[in-house]
Amino acid sequence: MNNNASLPVIEMKGITKIYSNGVIANKDVDFSVKSGEIHAVMGENGAGKSTLMKMLFGMEKPDKGTIFYRGKPVMIHQPSDAIALKIGMVHQEFMLVPSLTVAENMMLREEPVKGGIFIDRAKAVEETVKISEKYHLPIDPNARIIDLPVGMKQRVEILKALYRGAEILILDEPTAVLTPQETEELFRQLQILREIGHTVIFISHKIREVKQICDRITILKNGLSMGVYNVAEITEADISRLMVGREVKMKLDKKKANPGDVVLKVDNLCYGYGEGKLKVNDVSFTVRSGEIVGIAGVEGNGQRELLELITGLRGIQRGKVSASGLDIRGMSIQKIRDKAKMAYIPQDRLLFGVASEATIKENLMANRISNREYSRAGVIKGGKFTKRSRELIEEFRIKCGGEEQTVNMLSGGNIQKVVVARELSMPRNLIVIDQPSRGIDVGATKFIHEKIFELRDANAAILVNSADLAEIMELSDSLFVMYEGEIVAYFKSLEGVTEEQLGEYMLGINRQTPEQIKEAYYEQ
Amino acid sequence: MSNKQLNQVFSIVKTFLAILIAMVVAFVVILIVSEEPLEALHAFLLGPFTSVRRIGNLIENTIPLIYVGLGVCVLWATGKRTLSGEGCYYFGGLMAALASLKIVFLHGKSLTLVSILIVIAVCGLMALLPMLVNLKYGTDAFVVSLLFNYVMFYIGNYIFSNYLMDITSTSSGSYPLPTDSFLPTLIPGTKVTANLIIALLMIALMWFFMYKTKWGYSIRLVGLNPNCAKYVGINVFAVCMLAQFIGGAISGVGGGMEMFGRNPRFSWFSLTNMGWDGIMVATLAKYKPQYILFSALFLGYVRTGADIMNRSSDVASEIVMIIQAVMILFIGASSFLAHTQQKLRVKYSDKVRQEV
Numbered sequence: 021m022n023n024n025a026s027l028p029v030i031e032m033k034g035i036t037k038i039y040s041n042g043v044i045a046n047k048d049v050d051f052s053v054k055s056g057e058i059h060a061v062m063g064e065n066g067a068g069k070s071t072l073m074k075m076l077f078g079m080e081k082p083d084k085g086t087i088f089y090r091g092k093p094v095m096i097h098q099p100s101d102a103i104a105l106k107i108g109m110v111h112q113e114f115m116l117v118p119s120l121t122v123a124e125n126m127m128l129r130e131e132p133v134k135g136g137i138f139i140d141r142a143k144a145v146e147e148t149v150k151i152s153e154k155y156h157l158p159i160d161p162n163a164r165i166i167d168l169p170v171g172m173k174q175r176v177e178i179l180k181a182l183y184r185g186a187e188i189l190i191l192d193e194p195t196a197v198l199t200p201q202e203t204e205e206l207f208r209q210l211q212i213l214r215e216i217g218h219t220v221i222f223i224s225h226k227i228r229e230v231k232q233i234c235d236r237i238t239i240l241k242n243g244l245s246m247g248v249y250n251v252a253e254i255t256e257a258d259i260s261r262l263m264v265g266r267e268v269k270m271k272l273d274k275k276k277a278n279p280g281d282v283v284l285k286v287d288n289l290c291y292g293y294g295e296g297k298l299k300v301n302d303v304s305f306t307v308r309s310g311e312i313v314g315i316a317g318v319e320g321n322g323q324r325e326l327l328e329l330i331t332g333l334r335g336i337q338r339g340k341v342s343a344s345g346l347d348i349r350g351m352s353i354q355k356i357r358d359k360a361k362m363a364y365i366p367q368d369r370l371l372f373g374v375a376s377e378a379t380i381k382e383n384l385m386a387n388r389i390s391n392r393e394y395s396r397a398g399v400i401k402g403g404k405f406t407k408r409s410r411e412l413i414e415e416f417r418i419k420c421g422g423e424e425q426t427v428n429m430l431s432g433g434n435i436q437k438v439v440v441a442r443e444l445s446m447p448r449n450l451i452v453i454d455q456p457s458r459g460i461d462v463g464a465t466k467f468i469h470e471k472i473f474e475l476r477d478a479n480a481a482i483l484v485n486s487a488d489l490a491e492i493m494e495l496s497d498s499l500f501v502m503y504e505g506e507i508v509a510y511f512k513s514l515e516g517v518t519e520e521q522l523g524e525y526m527l528g529i530n531r532q533t534p535e536q537i538k539e540a541y542y543e544q
Numbered sequence: 545m546s547n548k549q550l551n552q553v554f555s556i557v558k559t560f561l562a563i564l565i566a567m568v569v570a571f572v573v574i575l576i577v578s579e580e581p582l583e584a585l586h587a588f589l590l591g592p593f594t595s596v597r598r599i600g601n602l603i604e605n606t607i608p609l610i611y612v613g614l615g616v617c618v619l620w621a622t623g624k625r626t627l628s629g630e631g632c633y634y635f636g637g638l639m640a641a642l643a644s645l646k647i648v649f650l651h652g653k654s655l656t657l658v659s660i661l662i663v664i665a666v667c668g669l670m671a672l673l674p675m676l677v678n679l680k681y682g683t684d685a686f687v688v689s690l691l692f693n694y695v696m697f698y699i700g701n702y703i704f705s706n707y708l709m710d711i712t713s714t715s716s717g718s719y720p721l722p723t724d725s726f727l728p729t730l731i732p733g734t735k736v737t738a739n740l741i742i743a744l745l746m747i748a749l750m751w752f753f754m755y756k757t758k759w760g761y762s763i764r765l766v767g768l769n770p771n772c773a774k775y776v777g778i779n780v781f782a783v784c785m786l787a788q789f790i791g792g793a794i795s796g797v798g799g800g801m802e803m804f805g806r807n808p809r810f811s812w813f814s815l816t817n818m819g820w821d822g823i824m825v826a827t828l829a830k831y832k833p834q835y836i837l838f839s840a841l842f843l844g845y846v847r848t849g850a851d852i853m854n855r856s857s858d859v860a861s862e863i864v865m866i867i868q869a870v871m872i873l874f875i876g877a878s879s880f881l882a883h884t885q886q887k888l889r890v891k892y893s894d895k896v897r898q899e900v
Contacts, residue, residue: 036890038886038889038890040882040885040886040889042546042547042548042550042551042889083886083887083889083890084890333774333775352777352779353774353775353776353777354777354778354779356777357776357777358777364775366775371769371771371772372771372772372775373772373775374769374772375765375768375769375772375773376768376769377768377769378764378765378768378769382761382764382765386765386772386773386776386778387776387777389758389761389762390758395757395758398757398758398759399756399757399758400756400757400758400761402756421546425548426548429547429548442776
């Protein structure tokens with residue numbers, strides 16, 4: 021083993037990949053990993069990290085370039101080819117069957133059989149225990165996936181890859197969904213794997229984590245490789261510069277909040293009857309004008325449902341939501357937008373935010389076609405449309421080749437700016453934002469944060485949800501934590517509050533008293 | 545070349561290549577089955593242009609294809625595909641015949657106008673049903689509309705045989721349609737009527753509707769991303785229903801117009817297949833109203849040519865079906881030429897790299 025430790029176990033040479041919408045995901049990228057190292061692939065979102073790894077795992081086909089496995093050129097057409105080469109991948113979205121147990125998921129497609137027909141469940145459990153002990157990754161083989169926290173699901177994915185013989189493990193942004201505590205635990209696991217001689221490829225854009233655990237890094241920017249570096253020999257500032265191209269000052273000037281009247285009032289909201297556990301369980305809070313209220317929590321604890329209830333995308337089952345003094349129950353989405361003056365920036369911009377095959381102009385104008393300024397007797401005023409679109413592109417600094425370009429040609433950050441431009445350019449009392457910076461670059465994130473502060477100072481009431489703890493702590497004036505559909509903690513001010521403290525509430529380890537939680541609701 | 549331009553070029557090249565391949569296949573079949581293939585080919589390709597009457601035939605065949613093609617453009621624009629064009633075209637013809645035969649207090653062009661308004665209302669409403677049950681009860685819009693076409697046909701056939709059938713006449717069909725309601729003829733010696741002008745206006749109108757009004761905009765947005773449309777506050781239910789009403793009405797008008805100058809009697813004893821032809825025309829036009837004239841003309845030309853060949857040679861007109869099938873196959877095949885396109889994409893990206 022020592023013999024080939026310095027030899028690259030995987031080498032990718034001159035890899036080019038262009039998607040059918042013309043986006044150049046990778047261009048002449050060279051990449052290599054040595055056996056027994058933790059190698060980070062870094063870059064902003066859209067830099068081509070995931071695509072490069074998907075090609076290594078056989079999920080995408082490179083347009084140019086060759087992949088070498090221990091010096092020999094190999095063709096990886098599909099994931100099973102990669103698995104045969106002892107490569108395993110843990111995706112950002114877990115590929116597990118929620119209703120099955122851990123052991124059943126582990127054995128999917130390789131189920132041990134009894135008498136040629138029946139699945140040998142006892143054997144499956146036994147195998148699972150064996151593999152989990154071998155790698156010191158304890159797991160309950162009989163637990164159902166649906167009942168497991170995110171960190172455990174991820175562990176099942178890692179074990180699944182190991183069970184299939186993986187010695188090279190690709191982890192796609194593994195810490196994105198984890199709390200600080202879970203991240204620590206993951207790092208401990210990865211170090212164990214490295215000690216046994218396994219190779220880990222760690223995709224991330226979090227510099228701090230990479231510095232903490234990785235041996236070497238490959239930095240990608242705009243689909244090009246910016247070089248390979250030993251982690252010990254490169255500073256955080258240098259990494260940041262290579263990733264972004266310039267040093268970004270993240271600290272924003274934030275004035276003190278000056279809250280006014282209550283704009284959004286949520287009373288005893290419940291949602292999810294008939295789905296087992298309630299997704300939103302007796303939630304009450306208020307948002308006042310001129311303040312930013314943040315929601316912290318591990319994803320999947322009811323935040324998304326809560327925001328969709330407030331914005332009218334889901335029907336209210338129980339409880340009450342009033343915005344700008346209007347009870348929104350039964351109101352059409354259009355009315356909520358126009359009468360209650362509510363803007364909503366959704367979490368999934370490609371699913372909800374934009375029609376990606378339509379032009380930038382069409383997307384920017386989608387919420388104002390009925391506005392008398394833009395159409396008369398149903399006929400659209402084309403000139404006004406174009407003029408306003410150009411103004412918005414300018415104002416929100418959307419990088420594009422003109423308003424007639426289709427949205428699918430833009431980068432994630434610029435697509436997000438299209439959504440933000442459309443939503444925030446109408447007069448609004450209340451702005452609901454779900455994951456303002458998910459999957460977008462540092463520059464665009466900063467721009468959007470500044471916009472949020474600007475609107476707050478102009479007296480808008482703002483409700484923000486983000487899975488990124490650092491982001492939510494920076495944005496929020498006050499903040500509540502959601503766990504399993506409930507508010508478990510409320511902080512009137514974030515002064516002196518640490519990430520670890522919030523993490524304990526997010527994991528359900530800790531919980532405030534009902535009196536403390538009640539403070540989230542301001543009586544008028 | 546940018547990726548957008550590349551996609552546009554390939555879209556055009558693919559369409560023409562599909563047509564070319566289909567024609568070549570048809571020629572090969574003609575060469576194989578015909579005793580005198582050259583005559584057959586001549587009749588097929590040049591036949592439609594040999595006399596005024598035949599040019600007239602070509603235009604007559606094209607006009608209903610324009611209506612049904614436009615119909616499918618709108619029916620399918622919300623992304624929920626229905627086959628309502630078929631039933632609506634048939635029912636439009638029937639309602640036009642019924643109205644012009646049974647409304648006795650109106651005559652001349654006012655009768656034509658009222659009949660067409662009735663067709664618009666009835667066919668538009670009929671087309672709503674499959675979408676309504678889809679949106680309210682989650683049935684499959686495609687299947688329900690397919691089946692509902694037969695319901696429309698049997699209702700129509702009941703009306704036809706009980707109220708319109710002229711049993712005294714030797715030619716089977718309805719009572720003779722009132723000639724004073726017929727539209728004026730444009731080309732003497734043919735049955736090309738003012739319907740041609742109306743059809744052309746309809747193309748312009750539909751283009752305007754789809755691209756310049758807020759309703760057309762909403763319909764397209766629902767088609768491109770229904771989630772996004774819902775989220776920006778568009779009433780997706782109303783928009784889907786509107787598209788069905790308009791698409792059904794246009795298809796119906798297409799059928800109705802056939803009763804004002806082209807046919808002396810209503811004599812449709814089965815569904816006409818025009819709804820399916822509409823899909824063909826719309827597919828060829830990439831579902832854009834502005835291209836419908838070209839695709840309808842092309843199909844009208846192939847139809848007329850095949851008809852002439854059928855009469856003047858030993859090749860049957862069913863050859864058209866082969867052409868249609870091959871064309872649909874290649875136009876619908878999203879991976880057709882995809883490899884070449886991807887190679888060019890990679891080649892052109894080399895320039896982009898320097899800009900990065």
